[in-house]
Amino acid sequence: MEPILEVENLEISFPTRAGVFEAVRDISFSLGRERLGIVGESGSGKSLTGRSILRLIKPPGILSATKIALHGENLLDFTEKQMRNVRGHRISMVMQDPKFSLNPVMTIGSQIIEAYRLHSKASKKQALKATLEMLDAVMIRDPERVIRAYPHEMSGGMGQRIMIAMMLIPRPEILIADEPTSALDVTVQKEVLEIMDKLVHERGMGLIFISHDLNLVSSFCDRVLIMYGGRIVETCRADRLYEAKHPYTRGLLNSMPHLDNPKTRLEVLKRDDDWANQPSVSGALLMDDTL
Amino acid sequence: MSPFPSFLSATFRILISIVITMIGLLLITFFIGRVMPIDPVLSIVGESASRATYDEAYIRLGLDKPLIVQFFNFLIDVFRGDFGESLLTARPVSQDLIRVFPATLELATVGTIIGVLVGVPLGVIAAVKQGTWFDHVARVVALIGYSMPVFWIGLIGLLVFYGILGWVGGPGRLDIFYVDMIPSVTGMILIDSLLAGDMDIFWNAVSHIMLPAGLLAYYSLAYISRMTRSFMLEQLEQEYITTARVKGLSEHTVVWRHALGNVKVQLVTVIALSYAGLLEGSVLTETIFSWPGIGLYITTALLSADMNAVLGGTIVVGLVFVCLNILADLLYKVFDPRAR
Numbered sequence: 001m002e003p004i005l006e007v008e009n010l011e012i013s014f015p016t017r018a019g020v021f022e023a024v025r026d027i028s029f030s031l032g033r034e035r036l037g038i039v040g041e042s043g044s045g046k047s048l049t050g051r052s053i054l055r056l057i058k059p060p061g062i063l064s065a066t067k068i069a070l071h072g073e074n075l076l077d078f079t080e081k082q083m084r085n086v087r088g089h090r091i092s093m094v095m096q097d098p099k100f101s102l103n104p105v106m107t108i109g110s111q112i113i114e115a116y117r118l119h120s121k122a123s124k125k126q127a128l129k130a131t132l133e134m135l136d137a138v139m140i141r142d143p144e145r146v147i148r149a150y151p152h153e154m155s156g157g158m159g160q161r162i163m164i165a166m167m168l169i170p171r172p173e174i175l176i177a178d179e180p181t182s183a184l185d186v187t188v189q190k191e192v193l194e195i196m197d198k199l200v201h202e203r204g205m206g207l208i209f210i211s212h213d214l215n216l217v218s219s220f221c222d223r224v225l226i227m228y229g230g231r232i233v234e235t236c237r238a239d240r241l242y243e244a245k246h247p248y249t250r251g252l253l254n255s256m257p258h259l260d261n262p263k264t265r266l267e268v269l270k271r272d273d274d275w276a277n278q279p280s281v282s283g284a285l286l287m288d289d290t291l
Numbered sequence: 292m293s294p295f296p297s298f299l300s301a302t303f304r305i306l307i308s309i310v311i312t313m314i315g316l317l318l319i320t321f322f323i324g325r326v327m328p329i330d331p332v333l334s335i336v337g338e339s340a341s342r343a344t345y346d347e348a349y350i351r352l353g354l355d356k357p358l359i360v361q362f363f364n365f366l367i368d369v370f371r372g373d374f375g376e377s378l379l380t381a382r383p384v385s386q387d388l389i390r391v392f393p394a395t396l397e398l399a400t401v402g403t404i405i406g407v408l409v410g411v412p413l414g415v416i417a418a419v420k421q422g423t424w425f426d427h428v429a430r431v432v433a434l435i436g437y438s439m440p441v442f443w444i445g446l447i448g449l450l451v452f453y454g455i456l457g458w459v460g461g462p463g464r465l466d467i468f469y470v471d472m473i474p475s476v477t478g479m480i481l482i483d484s485l486l487a488g489d490m491d492i493f494w495n496a497v498s499h500i501m502l503p504a505g506l507l508a509y510y511s512l513a514y515i516s517r518m519t520r521s522f523m524l525e526q527l528e529q530e531y532i533t534t535a536r537v538k539g540l541s542e543h544t545v546v547w548r549h550a551l552g553n554v555k556v557q558l559v560t561v562i563a564l565s566y567a568g569l570l571e572g573s574v575l576t577e578t579i580f581s582w583p584g585i586g587l588y589i590t591t592a593l594l595s596a597d598m599n600a601v602l603g604g605t606i607v608v609g610l611v612f613v614c615l616n617i618l619a620d621l622l623y624k625v626f627d628p629r630a631r
Binding site for chain 1: 529530531533534535536537538539540541549552553555556626627628629
């Protein structure tokens with residue numbers, strides 16, 4: 001499988017008074033037309049990794065990498081103006097909580113139409129039509145009413161589906177989903193994931209799925225990167241996650257309860273400083289990866 | 292739940308709140324009028340009047356009646372627009388107010404418009420360029436506007452721009468030979484001159500209002516720009532801003548459409564209060580520029596114990612405050628769909 005996106009030696013650091021804090025430390029990975037899961041605890045650098053692909057690290061954060069290449073084009077060489085044409089148009093991102101990630105004072109319709117018309121020369125009428133179709137594609141009932149509504153009038157699940165619609169309407173090749181279901185009820189999670197999966201699959205997109213939920217990632221993704229302390233400590237096929245070898249991954253797996261193997265006391269993860277200090281494992285797509 | 296359609300019940304609630312606030316205001320003004328150590332009878336009849344004259348005037352004013360009856364008489368008079376006669380001008384206070392309030396309204400409105408047009412962009416840019424020289428300069432400029440006494444800046448302004456440079460008109464609303472040349476329709480010369488189609492008077496009025504309005508604008512933009520800056524900083528940290536950037540929008544659109552769209556909601560209250568503050572009449576500014584506005588009118592009345600004029604003026608100022616608050620509430624609902 002040909003990679004769409006290649007990231008090499010990515011580092012993100014924050015200068016502080018006490019010295020430079022390295023949030024992401026020298027990681028490399030690539031993405032094909034697949035669902036790549038990035039799992040890790042809070043502060044492991046997984047969200048920053050996602051945002052760095054769009055070059056949206058807020059100052060004072062500093063991004064450096066040998067390359068972040070989209071179809072061989074290094075995004076690091078792009079001007080800010082060229083980057084704006086990449087954002088939304090070729091790589092897009094869905095964030096955690098639709099309550100905060102949609103603009104509260106703009107109607108849903110105007111926000112989606114804005115995303116669409118930014119990257120196409122469509123007339124207002126065409127944009128409206130495309131918006132209605134897109135809302136229909138994310139299973140929003142009564143889209144005519146929804147485009148005139150404001151985000152606070154939507155439920156969490158609807159909000160996230162609207163977010164997906166907005167991010168997919170310019171037909172990007174890559175979608176970064178940063179904990180897209182963490183703020184949702186468990187019952188709604190599945191529905192949102194299914195819609196996202198279906199659209200990503202139909203359009204032959206690459207998906208980077210950032211999550212802290214091991215079960216979700218192993219069942220939803222094709223391949224998984226496990227991050228710890230700003231490094232990739234392990235990479236494996238998602239369906240073989242339970243055969244993972246790294247002590248951190250093993251520790252996480254062992255600390256989860258299992259219905260078929262009940263324990264009176266769950267294991268507690270014992271951390272080893274060494275994990276964060278060992279060099280990153282490459283998350284590159286291998287040529288023999290047959291997904 | 293409500294038996295009324297929602298907009299009717301909302302209107303009804305607003306009306307009720309106006310009525311309650313106004314009754315409270317009238318009650319307070321009434322008692323201030325009674326508590327003041329000024330004998331209203333004496334200030335009418337003069338110190339050398341005979342006992343009989345004094346008593347007659349006392350009864351004519353209704354001061355022999357119980358306090359509650361006096362209050363109701365006062366309410367009825369106020370609702371009829373009758374605030375009594377001014378001692379100083381010997382005219383009904385209501386007529387005086389119709390003359391002086393538009394002057395203040397004109398000055399405050401021009402001042403607020405300039406204050407918003409300059410203050411909001413200044414605050415937005417200061418927030419976007421937080422920590423840069425622009426931000427620091429904007430902060431210092433605002434601080435000066437906030438802390439310099441207006442009588443000093445006013446006089447220096449007159450000296451420089453009127454006295455030395457001659458760029459603006461001097462004190463007063465018009466040059467003396469233009470005064471009373473056009474019919475007073477709104478009482479605001481800028482509008483009246485346009486209605487009369489007299490551009491000479493219009494431009495003369497503009498040259499006169501520029502300096503005092505600019506001064507008030509400076510004062511209000513100091514406040515508006517600081518508030519805009521802090522509201523913007525708060526909004527720019529929000530997640531929907533990241534969303535807007537992810538969509539590929541330019542920084543310009545992110546800042547001015549998305550962030551400012553949300554800041555507008557909070558700014559409405561700030562601007563309304565600052566406008567209301569200017570509408571009270573800025574006594575110092577009006578004094579320095581001989582601007583015949585309500586601030587000057589009330590102060591002069593107060594100094595000469597002209598209670599009818601003071602109470603009338605206070606009621607008008609109070610009414611303006613109430614109306615602006617309601618207007619701010621309504622605008623809040625226009626800008627923020629969550630408040631509807």
